[in-house]
Every structure is written in C-alpha cells, then in structure tokens.
Amino acid sequence: MPRIAARPAVPARFLFALLAAHGASANASPAAPGGAETAEAKTVPFREGRHRMDIRMAIGSTTLTATLDDNPTARDFAALLPLTVTLQDFHSTEKISGELPGRLSQEGAPASAAGAAGDIAFYAPWGNLALFHRPGPDARGLIKMGRIVSGIEALERPGPLRVTISRADQR
Numbered sequence: 238m239p240r241i242a243a244r245p246a247v248p249a250r251f252l253f254a255l256l257a258a259h260g261a262s263a264n265a266s267p268a269a270p271g272g273a274e275t276a277e278a279k280t281v282p283f284r285e286g287r288h289r290m291d292i293r294m295a296i297g298s299t300t301l302t303a304t305l306d307d308n309p310t311a312r313d314f315a316a317l318l319p320l321t322v323t324l325q326d327f328h329s330t331e332k333i334s335g336e337l338p339g340r341l342s343q344e345g346a347p348a349s350a351a352g353a354a355g356d357i358a359f360y361a362p363w364g365n366l367a368l369f370h371r372p373g374p375d376a377r378g379l380i381k382m383g384r385i386v387s388g389i390e391a392l393e394r395p396g397p398l399r400v401t402i403s404r405a406d407q408r
Contacts, residue, residue, distance in 0.1 A: 290315055291405035292383070294368075296398050301388030302405070303357055309342035310359050311382040314366075319403035322366060324392075330373040332392050334366040346380040357383040368392055 290311070294301040305311040317339055324332035331352060341359050352358055352373035360367050361378040368385065370392035385392075392398070 289383070292318065293403060293405050294385075294388075295401045295403075296391050296394075299388060299391045301385055301391055303383055303385045305357070305383035306381070308346075308380075308382065309344040310346060310380045313339070313341040314359065314382055315404065319401060319407060321399065321401040324366075324368065324398045324400055326395065326397075327367070328373070330371040331367045331369045332398060333360070333363075333368075336364040337366060340364060341380075343380060349375050349377040350379045350381055351375040352379060352381075355385045355389055356381055357385060 288307040290305040290307075292303050292305055292315075294303060305315055314337075317337065320338070322334035322337075324334055327333045337359075341361075341364075343361050346361075350358070352367060352369035354369055354371050356367075356369040358367040358369065359365070359380045359382055360376065361380060367373075367379070370389055373379075
C-alpha cells in the first residue's frame with residue numbers, strides 16, 4: 238500500500254499575521270457590497286457560555302419576562318433592542334406588531350411552524366413580531382425566537398398594546 242505524505246500544517250501565527258496585514262481580524266465579518274453591514278456583523282452576542290438571552294417586555298406598569306433562543310433570527314432581533322412597538326390583536330391567538338425596523342435572518346429556520354401559547358416569533362412574510370397568548374395554526378414563514386416566561390396574561394387585554402422590549406441586563 239503506498240504511503241501518503243501529509244501536508245505540513247500552516248502555523249496559526251502565520252495566518253493571524255496575514256489577516257492583520259490585510260486589516261482583518263479573526264472575528265471580523267465581511268461587509269456587504271456598498272459598505273453596508275451584513276446581518277452577521279450586527280448581531281448581538283449572547284452571554285458567553287449561555288445559549289439564551291433574557292429579555293423583558295414592559296406594557297404600562299406590567300412587565301413580562303421572556304427568553305430568546307440562540308438562533309440567527311433571535312440574534313438579529315436582539316440587535317434591535319431596546320424596541321418599542323404597538324401590538325394589535327390577531328385572530329384572538331396572538332398580538333402582532335407592524336413591520337420591524339429591520340429584516341431578520343431566516344437562516345436555518347423551518348419552512349413553517351405553529352405558535353404555542355407563550356411563543357415569541359417572527360413572521361417573515363410580513364416582517365413582524367408575533368407574541369402568542371393562545372395556540373395558533375401552522376403558518377409558512379413563522380420562525381420561533383423564544384418564550385414568554387411570566388406575565389403572558391397581559392397579552393389577553395383587548396385592543397392595541399404599546400410594549401417596550403429590552404434585554405434584561407439593560408436599564
């Protein structure tokens with residue numbers, strides 16, 4: 238059996254020196270054409286060693302607590318926080334916002350999902366936030382981003398609700 242020689246590994250310090258010479262860093266992400274940041278460049282890192290981010294939603298004097306999952310859509314949403322939106326009733330199952338101020342990644346998302354009570358989701362076709370207080374039907378383009386942990390009963394209030402969503406570590 239012929240012997241196959243392995244190629245020598247490139248020393249890591251050589252690669253870092255090469256990157257530094259070209260003005261890049263090991264953690265940099267490329268800019269999109271025209272100098273705009275890519276979605277990857279604007280994501281907010283979740284706490285090191287954690288796979289979720291705690292958030293809060295203030296509706297008047299009521300505060301809901303929630304957790305965002307660690308997925309591309311949720312990371313893009315976290316980058317928009319703090320965010321104030323007005324939620325409207327939708328099919329007696331959820332409260333929805335108008336279009337969010339930025340498009341969120343759909344990378345790795347299933348083609349469809351059904352909302353469960355407590356789900357925080359992004360509805361890609363409309364570009365809006367959906368907060369479920371009752372189970373919803375399977376919907377193409379619905380991407381789950383997290384769960385409401387407490388205070389979900391505040392979403393049962395009829396009519397529009399103004400909500401400010403922020404990271405739990407923001408004051």
